[in-house]
Structure formats: structure tokens, C-alpha cells
Amino acid sequence: MNDLEIRPATPEDIPAIVAMLADDPLGAQRESPDDLAPYRAAFDRLASDPHQRLVVADRGGQVVGTLQLTVIPGLSRRGASRSIIEGVRVEKTERGSGLGTILIEWAIAESERLGCQLVQLTSDATRIDAHRFYERLGFEASHVGFKKPL
């Protein structure tokens, strides 16, 4: 775990993040790492939203992981804010290194720091290993996640 730092993503990290998003059984079908323009536009939208934290795991100058944390205020649960974790990726060479745990534990600690009373995420029903991973970290598979493309 030498030199590992979880830090805010910068525009220079976009190619490495997109490469990780695409290097995945589901992501391979829906990403376009050869055309970064839509990702740069999306990065600007993220950077202008104070409720977003897009971070990378940086090991000695190499981007080896990423996730996005969003804080959502709400009335439910006595006015609780909740955080949502999206876009969790770990570089193939780092799998099994504990980096996924470090990233999620960072997200949990940051959510607490930001005053959230709940942290949540959805995981594709086919990602069975990921489900076991989140349960080990104290998440409960209490909900069904519905999606509808527009």
C-alpha cells in the first residue's frame, strides 16, 4: 500500500478513469475510450456541482482506482442526507490488493464527515463477487435497483 493516495480527480485523470470504466465486462459495451470529448464535458458538469466528489486512487503517480460520491439531501428519515456511490473501478493489476476496500471505506468516512446518515449504491445483479464484497463492508442488500434508459 505504498504511496497510495485517494485524491480529487483532475482533468488529466480522465483518460485513465475512462480506460478503467471500459475495462469491464459491462463497461466494454457502453464506453468509448477513443473519444474523450463527452467525458470531458461530463467532468466539467461534475466539477461545477458542489455535491459531487469524483476521486481517484493514485499509487505513486499512477491512477489505479476511482469512484464517485454524491450527497443527496432529502426529507425522508427525519430530513436525512444520504450519499450514493457510483462508478467504482479498480485497475486489473490491483485486484485483490485491498484497494476496493480502501476506496469504499474512504467513501463511508467521507459520507460521515459530510453529515450523511446513510450511504447507498446499486450493483448490477450479475456482479455476484461485488455483492459479497459490499456485504463484507457492512452494506445490506435490502433493495431492488430499477433502471430505465431514456
Added chain:
Amino acid sequence: MNDLEIRPATPEDIPAIVAMLADDPLGAQRESPDDLAPYRAAFDRLASDPHQRLVVADRGGQVVGTLQLTVIPGLSRRGASRSIIEGVRVEKTERGSGLGTILIEWAIAESERLGCQLVQLTSDATRIDAHRFYERLGFEASHVGFKKPL
């Protein structure tokens, strides 16, 4: 469906919204309609976040439904923005009236208008009727929803 309007929630709507949140098998255990202070503070957080839409269904001046829509920018899926629906409630007297469908269809249309490429939500695993409802509206139960209280 006379006089039905989906409109932004105002501070005056907080008691009616909280009453609906509490009037629910799960909400009854976690809401406090007798103490509105935390809800008023949360309403202020919502109102100051331009990516939030808290709306009510208003029928002739009576609040009969509510939902919250959040727009989340992101890098995944070629820089797609997605929306998340939370806190859907319909007044008991309106159940079966089609109001739930009107609310969700409003959220879908608003998500498209705001440039989202995906709309998503999670529903407690015990809410079987809600799951059928979302599937009828074109949502796919493709994910597992994980939550962790903080």
C-alpha cells in the same frame, strides 16, 4: 384527475409531505411528524441544491403525492447524466387512482428534459407491489440496492 398539478414543493407543504412519509409501513418507524424542525432544515438544503427537484401532486389545493428527483452527472456511459427518484409517496385516499403513474411519468419526462440518459431508483425488497408498478412503467429490476446506515 380534475385540477391535478405537479408543482415544486414549498415550505408550506412540509407537514403534508412528512405525514405521507410517515403513513407507510416502513416510514412509520423512522419519521417524526410531531417534530418538523429537522424536515425544515432538510428542505432548506434541498432548496439550495440546483440538482434537486422536490415536487408535490396538488389536487385542488390538497397535497396528495410527492417525489424527489436528483440529477447526477457522471463519467460512466460516455459521460451520461442520470436521475434518481427517491421518496415517492401517494396519499392513501388516492391509491389506485393512477396518481403514482402520473408522478413517475412526470419524473421520466423531467429527466429527459434535463438531459439525463438514465433514470433509476431503488425500492425496498419487501415492496412487491411497487416492483410490479415500476416494471409496468418500463423500469428493469437489473440491480441490487445496498444500504448502510451511518
